[in-house]
Amino acid sequence: MEQFRLNNKISLITGGSRGIGFGIASALAAAGSDIVLVARTEAQLEHAKEKLSRSKHKIWTYPYDMNNVDGIHDIYAGILADTGGIDVLVNNAGGTRRGPAESITAEDWNFVINLNLSAVFALCQAFGKERIKNGKKGKIINIASLMSDTVREDNAPYAASKGGIRQLTKALAVDWAKYDINVNAIGPGFIRTELTRPLWEDEMFDSWLKRKTPQGRWGNPSDIGSAAVFLASPASDYITGQILYVDGGLLSTFGPVY
Numbered sequence: 171m172e173q174f175r176l177n178n179k180i181s182l183i184t185g186g187s188r189g190i191g192f193g194i195a196s197a198l199a200a201a202g203s204d205i206v207l208v209a210r211t212e213a214q215l216e217h218a219k220e221k222l223s224r225s226k227h228k229i230w231t232y233p234y235d236m237n238n239v240d241g242i243h244d245i246y247a248g249i250l251a252d253t254g255g256i257d258v259l260v261n262n263a264g265g266t267r268r269g270p271a272e273s274i275t276a277e278d279w280n281f282v283i284n285l286n287l288s289a290v291f292a293l294c295q296a297f298g299k300e301r302i303k304n305g306k307k308g309k310i311i312n313i314a315s316l317m318s319d320t321v322r323e324d325n326a327p328y329a330a331s332k333g334g335i336r337q338l339t340k341a342l343a344v345d346w347a348k349y350d351i352n353v354n355a356i357g358p359g360f361i362r363t364e365l366t367r368p369l370w371e372d373e374m375f376d377s378w379l380k381r382k383t384p385q386g387r388w389g390n391p392s393d394i395g396s397a398a399v400f401l402a403s404p405a406s407d408y409i410t411g412q413i414l415y416v417d418g419g420l421l422s423t424f425g426p427v428y
């Protein structure tokens with residue numbers, strides 16, 4: 171089990187204050203990692219910090235809007251100065267603006283692509299530069315989606331951004347393998363969080379999802395957390411450029427015929 175431990179590591183999770191990001195932060199802390207959380211809402215960051223502090227690890231929080239892509243290298247420099255170095259980067263912050271493709275505004279398009287793709291590249295680049303310069307190993311975990319591989323209606327910017335994450339993950343894995351920086355992604359199925367509240371509160375959707383998913387249930391943030399521990403730990407040292415779908419089998423099936 172030593173291969174799964176994260177003692178003496180520091181993990182940065184964007185969007186780590188709630189939902190999937192908090193599930194990942196909790197699991198990485200339980201595996202021994204100190205934690206850095208980045209999100210916009212200070213009160214939620216503080217709440218998350220308080221809960222994680224029970225694990226007795228060091229926790230740092232940074233209120234920051236990842237849509238401000240131009241400032242990401244600066245905020246990362248500040249995080250490095252405070253922590254001394256990040257070993258595991260989890261790009262989880264994300265969101266969507268939905269609508270039929272013919273009516274999506276340029277503002278909505280840019281918002282989603284900036285947050286879900288451009289910000290991820292900027293933070294990966296800041297992380298990679300420091301690791302390479304200092305000859306240090308690193309692990310990157312990008313949060314993809316079922317929509318990295320398939321699509322739902324009225325969500326073109328999100329599908330484009332998450333499809334981009336799939337290819338970005340492979341591209342960085344190939345460029346940085348020689349520096350011992352592993353780059354992988356997790357593709358969550360339908361996970362019960364604030365983002366999906368309108369779906370799990372909708373009885374028709376809820377019963378469709380349970381019928382469609384071979385394991386017959388919604389995912390929990392902790393389901394993603396366990397996968398993240400594997401991809402952050404030495405147990406996955408020979409795995410890079412992969413998308414690990416954590417979806418109860420959903421992507422593998424057409425669903426029941428009757």
Ligand SMILES: NC(=O)c1ccc[n+]([C@@H]2O[C@H](COP(=O)([O-])OP(=O)(O)OC[C@H]3O[C@@H](n4cnc5c(N)ncnc54)[C@H](OP(=O)(O)O)[C@@H]3O)[C@@H](O)[C@H]2O)c1
Nearest residue numbers: 185187188189190209210211235236264360361363364365
């Ligand atoms: N839930 C699912 O079923 C599902 C499925 C596939 C993929 N995903 C992906 O998983 C990730 C997390 O989703 P979730 O369901 O956990 O969402 P969530 O419950 O809405 O949580 C999102 C987290 O990201 C932070 N965040 C949002 N916008 C941000 C910004 N501009 N700058 C910095 N932080 C920001 C939020 O905090 P603040 O609002 O305070 O900033 C929060 O901590 C996203 O990338 C999403 O696309 C989710």
